[in-house]
Amino acid sequence: MFMLILEWMRFLRVLINSLLGGLFFAFLLAVLVADLNINQPAGGGFLAQLTLNLSLVYGLLLAAVCGFGFIFGQFFFGRGARIAIVSPSFLSLSFSLLIVLFLAIFRANERYFSSFFGPEVRARLFTQMILLLALGFLGLLCFFGFRRSRKALFFWAYFVVLIFGLALVLVQRSRFPLLREPSGTTPLLGKKTEKRITLVGLDGLSFDFIIPLISLGKLPNFSWLLDNGNSGKLVSFSPTEPVSLQASFSTGQLPAKHRLLSSYRYRLWKMREELETVPRFILFNQLTRFGFLKIAPVRPEVRSKDFWRILEGNRISFLDRSWPLTREDAAPSSRGEKLAADLLGEPALPGDPLSTLARNAFLRDSAAEESANAERIERQPQVFHLRLGGLNSVQAYFYKYSFPQQFGDIVPEQIERYGLVIERYYEYYDELIGKFLTGLKEDEILVVYSPFGVEPLPLWKRFVERLLGDPDVSAYHELAPDGVAFFYGKGVRKAKHEEPIRIVDITPTLLYFLGLPVGRDMDGIVRSSLFSDDFIAENPIIYISSYEEFQVQPPQ
Incomplete structure (x- = not known):
């Protein structure tokens, strides 16, 4: 009986120390969440709520x-290893190892969200990382250097240093620059232009996809743009x-400047404040399955003066229909239904969610295109912007049927049924481009x-999707694989642009x-090499x- 009580006391002590280690790791994750949410002031109450929820x-x-x-560890240190209710050696080792684990997560997120951080924030993140690395090293040194001597003074000195170091980490976060609202009042005379x-x-x-299909003679309008x-x-x-990409497109700035981070808001259980973004690589979004995280879509507005506000100040008419940010869903037309049948085959069979997904994506795109073009014909804007997202949705599910050799678990019947869906979608977009080429004006x-x-899902992500996500997903764009850009018209140089164009270069x-x-x-630059020598000579930057x-004034 006495031995049983001792074992229970031993278990209780291990439990208390383990819970302290878990609470420490939750605090570190709270710091990471605060670092990513650069628009959120990170006060003590905010961090405390985050820590408790994450714990x-x-x-x-x-x-x-x-x-x-x-x-x-008992196998290495002996079955009779003793542990106190608050064990300095246990905590110094566990805290140090948890810091090492956290730094791996921290570094992965810092690289993934690097566009969120300007030079000042990056310097403070680097300081945080160095501080935590030093604390982890000191903890390991303390454990392996003084564990056998059992001099508790060294351990408690380490915990004092740990608290001081963590305070410095929080100081770095508290000094992140906050967003400044545009306040320019200096008048800037606008300029008239007839260009479109x-x-x-x-x-x-x-x-x-484009190059192989062009080589097969299936995308004549893409081929025309290329040549x-x-x-x-x-x-x-x-x-x-x-929303973040669209803001960078229209402002020429990275998220670190325009501060538009996400089209969602995240709320942890029992937290008052909402989060704009959450960490990756730790299955954070899976917390929705257990009710600990709620996600709601939002439509935040660009705070910086973007391309459209600049056009408005110069009295240049425009029509922006950039899916899905400025357009309500339009109802599919009979023409769209016919095109869907021509391109994607007969209506989806009951119980075939993939065909339904492709069909719905196409109908949304065709309805949006028809609606935007009708409005364009009516208003005749100088600048017209249409953005469609159907292909992106379709590729996520149908990529493996276009490249079955990369997956190996695709049966011939599936290839026959779904293998041409992406190709047909490209053909639809090619027809759409042909319409715009036909209607192109002189200037x-x-x-x-x-x-x-x-790009295809890597093996580890396929496993995660099968286990926790959507097993039908086979492609993604989370790591920002290269997109494409075509420029055509009077003054555009006929050539292939060897140097990649950045999305922030478009607006400049x-x-x-x-x-x-x-x-x-602006973070972007003017890609003057896209234009002919004559155009560059006649149009200095x-x-x-x-x-x-500045406050742009209407041109005289």
Whole structure:
């Protein structure tokens, strides 16, 4: 009986120390979440709520890991190894190992969300990483150097240093610069222009599909753009959030400046504040399965003065129908239904969700295109922007049927039924481009772009999707594979653009084409090499410090 009580006391001590380790790891994750949400002031209450919420999942999980680690450690340190209610040696080792684990997660997220961080924030993140690395090293040194001497003073000195170091980590986060609202009042006289631009954004376009299909003679209009215009790869950034990419497209700035991070808001259980983004690589979104995380879509507005506000100030008419940010879903037309039947086959059979998905994506695109074109004909804007996302949705599920050799678990019947869906979608987009080429005016350029391409899921992600996500998904764009950009029209150089074009280069380049000033605070640059020598000679680049400092006045 006495031995049983001793074992229970021993278990209780291990449990208490393990829970302290789990709480410590939850605190570290709270710091990471605060770092990613750069628009959120990280006060003590905010961090405390984050820590408590995260401790209910990640804290308990890591506490279990610490406890099992101690049990397995008995084989090395002896079955009779003693542990106090608050064990300095246990905590110094577990804290150090948890810091090492956290730093791996921290570094992966810092690289993935690098577009969120300007130079000042990156410097503070680097300081945080160095501080934590030093704390982890000191903890291991303390454990292996003084464990046998049992001098508790060294351990408690380490915990004092640990608390001081963590305080410095929080100080770095508290000094993240907050977003400054545009306050420019200096008048800037606008400029008249007769030039016109048609922008067509087709999410998911990739040269991996375009070039082979052109070689088979199946995309004549893409082929025309390739041979008679200027084309190249379009480079964006991760995360490929639609709202963030669209803001970078229209402002020429990375998220670190325009601060539009996500089209969703995240709320942890029992938290008042909402989060704009959450960490990756730790299955954070899976918390929705257990009710610990709620996700709601939002439509945040661009705070910076973007391309459309600049056009408005210069009295340049425009029509922006950039799916899915500025358009309500339009009802499918009879023409769209007929096109769907021609391109995708007969109506989807009951119980065939993949065919239904492809059909619905196409009907949304065709309805949006019809609606936008009708409005364009009525309003005759100088700048027209249409963005469609159907291909991107379709590729996520049908990629494996176009490249079955990369997956190995596709049966011939599936290849026969689904293998041409993506190809037919490209043919539909090719027809769409043909319409815009036919209607191109004298002083108008056509820009066809996709902010990202597509790539197959790696093996580890396929396993995760089968286990926790959607087993039908076979492709993604989370790591921002290269998209495409085509420029065609009067003044455009006929060539292949060897150097990749960045998504933040689009707005400065379009402003240059229209003869408008380019802000020096834009992260993008003017890609003047897209234009002919004569156009460049006749149109010098005009710069201003920042559109945020000026109020564009109507041209005289």
